[in-house]
Amino acid sequence: MKYAILSNSHKDSVEYTVSSLMSIATHYGHEISTPEDADILCLSVCDITEVEWVKKIREKFPRKIIATGGHACVYYRIFKLYSDFVNIGHGFDFFSCQTIEEIRTLPCVVSDFSSPPYKASEKVEWRVFPIANVTKRQKYYIGAFGCKNKCQFCLTSWTHKHQINPYARQATQKYKNITLVSNDSHNTDNRMTQSIMVRDFISPQKTLKKYAVYRLGIEFATEHDRKKYGKPFTDDDFVTIFLKAQQYGVRLKLFCISGINTIDEWHHLFANIPYIYTKGKYEIKFTNLTFEMFTPLKKGRFEIDPAHYFDSTQVKQFVSYYKQRVWPLNSMPCSSPLKTMQRMAFCWSKTEQDILLAKKMKNLDEAVHALKSVYFLQDYNDDIQFDLSGKEECRF
Ligand code: SF4
Numbered sequence: 001m002k003y004a005i006l007s008n009s010h011k012d013s014v015e016y017t018v019s020s021l022m023s024i025a026t027h028y029g030h031e032i033s034t035p036e037d038a039d040i041l042c043l044s045v046c047d048i049t050e051v052e053w054v055k056k057i058r059e060k061f062p063r064k065i066i067a068t069g070g071h072a073c074v075y076y077r078i079f080k081l082y083s084d085f086v087n088i089g090h091g092f093d094f095f096s097c098q099t100i101e102e103i104r105t106l107p108c109v110v111s112d113f114s115s116p117p118y119k120a121s122e123k124v125e126w127r128v129f130p131i132a133n134v135t136k137r138q139k140y141y142i143g144a145f146g147c148k149n150k151c152q153f154c155l156t157s158w159t160h161k162h163q164i165n166p167y168a169r170q171a172t173q174k175y176k177n178i179t180l181v182s183n184d185s186h187n188t189d190n191r192m193t194q195s196i197m198v199r200d201f202i203s204p205q206k207t208l209k210k211y212a213v214y215r216l217g218i219e220f221a222t223e224h225d226r227k228k229y230g231k232p233f234t235d236d237d238f239v240t241i242f243l244k245a246q247q248y249g250v251r252l253k254l255f256c257i258s259g260i261n262t263i264d265e266w267h268h269l270f271a272n273i274p275y276i277y278t279k280g281k282y283e284i285k286f287t288n289l290t291f292e293m294f295t296p297l298k299k300g301r302f303e304i305d306p307a308h309y310f311d312s313t314q315v316k317q318f319v320s321y322y323k324q325r326v327w328p329l330n331s332m333p334c335s336s337p338l339k340t341m342q343r344m345a346f347c348w349s350k351t352e353q354d355i356l357l358a359k360k361m362k363n364l365d366e367a368v369h370a371l372k373s374v375y376f377l378q379d380y381n382d383d384i385q386f387d388l389s390g391k392e393e394c395r396f
Pocket of ligand 1: 147151154157217230
């Protein structure tokens with residue numbers, strides 16, 4: 001069959017995904033073509049808000065068969081509104097089909113709403129993934145899918161089996177300029193930028209690479225919440241992070257989640273940073289929390305408190321406050337609380353009407369009321385089965 005593979009982003013990791021999908025399609029004997037010439041348009045989506053783009057493609061190509069796939073497709077109901085097929089999970093099973101009828105019978109493919117539960121596809125043939133020159137200087141390669149840590153809020157880890165590319169380490173030894181696309185923190189020991197768990201970073205056995213950048217998930221401000229949601233470390237461990245970074249001369253990128261803790265709780269945590277680190281470098285990124293349908297976190301969705309969500313002004317103020325004491329410190333954009341609520345409403349939408357209502361939300365009170373009284377009641381978690389081998393499945 002002839003496929004056109006499209007995405008809505010020029011981010012390097014998305015371009016890599018498109019290259020991978022093309023490799024998988026050609027591996028199974030298909031031809032890559034233009035949207036006008038293709039039998040099927042394959043749309044790759046990684047965020048729920050890309051449903052707007054899928055709708056535009058539907059309008060532009062009303063007679064083409066559209067198959068949508070990618071990370072966001074666990075929210076299959078709204079992508080199905082504008083697609084003939086929604087593929088849940090990886091693309092190997094999908095592209096192995098040689099006819100439309102074969103696609104229709106796959107347990108991972110939604111072609112109508114009559115046959116849940118669907119079964120997320122976990123088939124992966126590692127040898128098919130390309131080492132792709134996404135930019136002139138940088139090669140990309142897949143490192144792993146899913147993550148064994150299973151933080152309570154993490155959609156990726158609760159919707160993908162944890163699988164590590166057995167060829168990734170070999171590739172990093174062969175090429176210096178290679179970025180591994182992955183959620184988990186394995187396979188990356190030799191890289192100058194490493195994502196690593198706090199507990200591993202501060203472990204006395206762990207030596208750090210001078211000048212490297214370490215990306216650490218701080219996530220929550222209190223010991224209680226870090227333990228509750230899956231990243232347990234103490235406030236003293238938080239101080240150890242900086243002492244160790246100073247000792248080894250490394251830089252830090254700290255990832256924090258707003259939506260659970262108060263600003264006072266965040267100040268309480270960051271006030272512990274020792275002055276010794278003032279010659280070091282770190283950056284903070286705040287992301288507003290989404291109560292995702294397929295995660296254990298969703299149990300707490302009705303307790304959502306908009307007062308705990310930050311806007312970019314609050315983030316800038318917070319970061320500036322510490323800039324006086326710790327240099328340099330860069331803020332990163334934080335979505336507004338209202339946009340976060342709208343995005344969350346998209347996740348829990350089932351109909352076009354739900355999407356329209358979400359887009360019209362004008363203030364936080366209205367948005368939170370709609371989430372609690374409409375969107376959060378539309379739970380279709382049980383429509384999809386995930387193979388989370390080795391871990392208890394998420395069924396709440
Ligand atoms: S460690 Fe990161 S990727 Fe793994 S489950 Fe937690 S948030 Fe997700």
